[in-house]
Structures are given as C-alpha cells and as structure tokens.
Amino acid sequence: MAMTLRTTPDDDAIITRIAERQGVSKxxxxxxxxxxxxxxxxxxxxxxxxxxxxxxxxxxxFERLRHT
Structure with a gap:
C-alpha cells in the first residue's frame, strides 16, 4: 500500500544519514x-x-515480606 511521508528538511536529513549508514533506501x-x-x-x-x-x-x- 502506498503512503506519503511528509518530513521537515531536518527529518529528511536524518533519514538520509540513516539510510546511507545502513546502505539502504530511505x-x-x-x-x-x-x-x-x-x-x-x-x-x-x-x-x-x-x-x-x-x-x-x-x-x-509481597505483603508478608513487606512486614518482615
């Protein structure tokens, strides 16, 4: 099923870094x-x-142990 993910530029940069580190697509x-x-x-x-x-x-x- 298709989905659109709207991200901020900062979030997109994070996703890009993660993808590059893992060698996978965003x-x-x-x-x-x-x-x-x-x-x-x-x-x-x-x-x-x-x-x-x-x-x-x-x-x-637990109740008994609490009173010992």
Missing part, C-alpha cells in the same frame, strides 16, 4: 525504524503484562 530505513519501535513497544507491553500477573499472583507473599 524507504527501507524508515520501515526498519518503524519495525524497531514496534518490537520495543511490544516487548514493553509483554513485560508490563507479566509483571502485573506476577504482582497479582504473589501479592500475598
């Missing part, structure tokens, strides 16, 4: 960046969900 550089952000946010979401489950599961233990 389009590919942007797609890679989007994928990295998605992976990071997905990981953060998973960690948050796991932490919440552990807090619920071990809340009694």
């Amino acid at each position: 389009n590919e550089a942007v797609l890679r960046a989007v994928r990295v952000i998605d992976e990071q946010q997905s990981h953060s979401d998973q960690v948050g969900e796991s932490a919440s489950k552990m807090l619920d599961r071990y809340s009694g233990l």
Whole structure:
C-alpha cells in the first residue's frame, strides 16, 4: 500500500544519514525504524503484562515480606 511521508528538511536529513549508514533506501530505513519501535513497544507491553500477573499472583507473599 502506498503512503506519503511528509518530513521537515531536518527529518529528511536524518533519514538520509540513516539510510546511507545502513546502505539502504530511505524507504527501507524508515520501515526498519518503524519495525524497531514496534518490537520495543511490544516487548514493553509483554513485560508490563507479566509483571502485573506476577504482582497479582504473589501479592500475598509481597505483603508478608513487606512486614518482615
């Protein structure tokens, strides 16, 4: 699917530098960046969900430890 990305001159320069460093097109550089952000946010979401489950599961233990 086609998409137009409007950037400022500064943003375009950043994308150009990234693309040149990686030896890819500017389009590919942007797609890679989007994928990295998605992976990071997905990981953060998973960690948050796991932490919440552990807090619920071990809340009694944590409460007892807090009073020791």
